[in-house]
Amino acid sequence: MESDFYEAALFHIDREKKLYSSMPSRHYHNGYEIFYLVSGDICYFIDDKAYQVVGGVLVIINMNVIHKLVNSSGESFERITLEFKKEFMGGIFPDNQFIDVLSSFAKGLPLINLSGQEQGFIEKRFDKMIHEYTQKPPGYEFYLKMLLFELLLFIYRKMDSIPDPPLSEVNLVHKKIFEIVDYLNRHYDEQHTIQQISQKFYISPSYFCKTFKENTGFTFTEYLNNVRIKEACTLLTHRSDKVAVIAERVGFESLTHFGRIFKEITGMAPLKYRKNYKV
Template structure:
C-alpha cells in the first residue's frame, strides 16, 4: 500500500492499457474517476466494482483504491484530483450546498443517464481545456466547473437507492459482450443476435447487461458509436452523413438525434465548436 501527495487541482484524460498506479494506494485529496471507454475492475476499500465506459467513481480522501485492467485491452479515462482548500474561497460565505458530502456517503459508484454522461463529459472537456491552456481567470473557472460537477453528483446520489454493480465471485459474460460491442460497433447489433451469440435468452441478456453496466444495450451501443463519431468529427474531413455510416447508424436523422441527446448539440455544431477552439475548420463541415 502506498501513499501519494495529492495535487491542489489536477485533471487529465488519457488512453492506456495499464494503470500508472498498479498497487493499492491512497492520497490526502479527493478523486473523481470517469471511464470514457473500455472495461475495468475498480477496488475501493474492501469492495470491487465492475465498470464499463460511462462509469463515474468518487473516491474519498485517504480511501484505499486500485484499478485493475485484467483483460489487457486499452481503456480511456479522465482522472480529476483536488484538495478541499481549492474550493474554500469559491463562495464568500461558504458553500451554499455541501457538495463535498458526496465523498463520505459510501456510494463511490455513480450511475449516470445518457444525458447526464453528456453533461459530465462536457464539464470534463471544459476543465481540461482550462487546466491545459491556462487562459486568463482559468483557476476561477475551474472552481466553478468543479462545483457544478460535484452538485450534479450530489443530486444524483440523493436520488439513488444505493444499488452498486459489485463484481460477483463467478465472472459473468458482461465484459466479453462489452468488448465485442467496442470492436464491432459499426456493425448491425441487435439484442436477439447478441443473446444468441452468447447463449442466453434475450430477456436475461437485457436484465444482466443493465445490472452490470448501468446501461441498456441500446444506450451502450449508442454511447460507443457517439464517442467514435466525436473523434471522427474532430479530426477528419468526412461529411456528417459519412461519419454516421462509419459508426453504424443507418439513418442520418437517427444519428443526429442520438448525437444531440448525448452531447447537447448537433454533429455539425459540435465540429464547428471544437475546430473554432483549435483555430480552424477541417476541409469539410457538412
C-alpha cells in the first residue's frame, strides 16, 4: 500500500478541534511526532496496527514510521500535534551530555495512558509551548527547547515504569469497545451503569470491564469521568454558568461529587480552574 513522505518541521505545534484529519493518507516523515487527544475518540494506524485512542491518551510516533489517523465515528475531536527534529534539541546542555530521552520512541509502545493529574501536567506544558510558539516572546526558542525536554523526560520516565513484558497489544482496537466509547462520548451527560451498557451492547459485564480496561487504559468509571470533566473544563472557561449548572449538564447528580472528581482530575477546584483559564 502506497504511503506519502512529508518533510518534518524543525519544530511545530498546534491545537485544533476538528472532524477530519488534515493528513488522511498513510504517511511518514523524518521527524518525531507527539499526538495528544484532548477529547473524543479516534483510530490510529501505526505500523499496520490499529489502536483506539481516547481523550487523555498520548501517542508517540518515531521517525519514518507509517501512520494514519481515522475518525470513524464522525464526531468532532480535539487534538494537539507536536512535531520536531532531533536537531531542534541541540545546544540545550553542554556537550550534549544528557539522558537519551528520544529512546522512548524506539520502544514500539506508541500509546501512553495518563492519570487525571498527569493529563493536567501534560496539557499545561502544551499550552505553554503553544503560547511561546505563536506569540514568540523574547527567548522563546530556548524556552521551547526546555519545555520539550521536560515533556520528553516525563515520557521517558513514564515508559521506563511500564512493567515487563511490554504491553504491546494494549489498546488494539476492539470493535465492540470502540462502539461503546463512541456512545459514551455522545451521551456523557446521561446516567450510565456497567449493567445498562452491557445490556445495550450485548456483552457480559465481566467481559466488558476487562476488555474496556485493556482497550482504553481506563476503567469504565474513570473514562466516563474524564469525558465529563473535559467538557466541564470547556464550559467553565467559555461560559458564565454557575458550577452547579455545569455539573448537572455534564452528568453529575451531586455537586460535591463533581467537585471531588474535578479536583482529582485537574488538580484544582472548578472555580479556581475558571479563574486561571477563563477565555
